[in-house]
Amino acid sequence: MTWILGFTSLILLLALVMGIWRVWRGPTLADRMLAAQLFSTTGVAWLLLMAELMAQPALRDVALVLALLAVMTTVAFVARAQPPRVAQKTGEDENAP
Template sequence: MDGLYLGVALFLLLNILLGMVRVLRGPSPADRMLAAQLFGTTGVAILLLLAEALAAPALRDVALVFALLGGLTVVAFVRRAWSPPTQVNKE
């Protein structure tokens, strides 16, 4: 079973590297942040799989913190950083 967990985790890591293309190429900043959000979720899945494969239960807590704080960057991006093309930023 450990081999299956590690294999699926490796596959998900390859998915992250594939999604990096969208960060590099994405035309608008929103595309880049969407890719970063997907990386966060994939990282949670990888951490859960590694917690089972390496028999390290502390990694589930790391995954929990990731899940809690994954939305923080997106919220900061939308509320404070991104002013879409035609919108006048009123601050």
Template structure:
């Protein structure tokens, strides 16, 4: 096994651990957020961290099919963020 391959695998494992720790912090903010915009931002951060975890897992396993799932999740997360923003804007104007 080449050295670069093992180095990439170790880097992907470390990245997964860091992303998991960041996800737990974002989950804390989602639960304890003082107001709705903070919770929306935390939810968007969780989606972004999930994207990073999927990409790191795709690198770790060598399966590029997971990248398709990452693209789909990115599109859904973007649409969800836009929908939440419109909801908050409508709610604040009332």
């Protein structure tokens, strides 16, 4: 069973290397952000595998923190990348009876 976990760990590390290439190559900010999300999800999976493989339950806590940071990063990116909304004027006064 440990060789399966080790092999899976190598596959996850290969996915991280491919994600580094995507962050470096681009071409858009959204592509780079998705690659960063790949880091977080792959990192969480890798940490959970290592927690099981090395019998270190503290790595599960680190994986949880990494997952929470990934959510916060995504929210910050979407809030910053979204264009501001412009209120449309309808010609009617909102305070009129």
